Amino acid sequence: MMQLFGDDDDDDREGSDLEDEDTYTTPLDNIDETVYFFEQLNLFSTRDAAVWQQFSASIDEAHTTAIQWLLSYRDARLQLLARRQQEKEAAIAAAAAAATATTTTQ
DSSP states (O other), rough: OOSOOOOOGGGSSSSSSSGGGGGGOOGGGGGHHHHHHHHHHHHHHHOOHHHHHHHHHHHHHHHHHHHHHHHHHHHHHHHHHHHHHHHHHHHHHHHHHHHHHHHHHH
């Protein structure tokens, strides 16, 4: 049978390019999807309060409860991200202090 898009042996090659994808970073890697979603939802509710009121009135109690739970999840997520940032900064500071100590003792 004729192949239109090359041979099927591409998947079998060793040292696949997919291994490099874990180390590649983009500006989007720094965006937390949960936090971003709720920032946009909050922005929507403040920009167009009348539409937000209509939306809020149209959903049932189960959905209201779900939104409240998600908001609490967002708050917990923000605390976690802040704690991770502090730990990262502390690790960087400790590494810099260790490097400085090493260079001054030599």
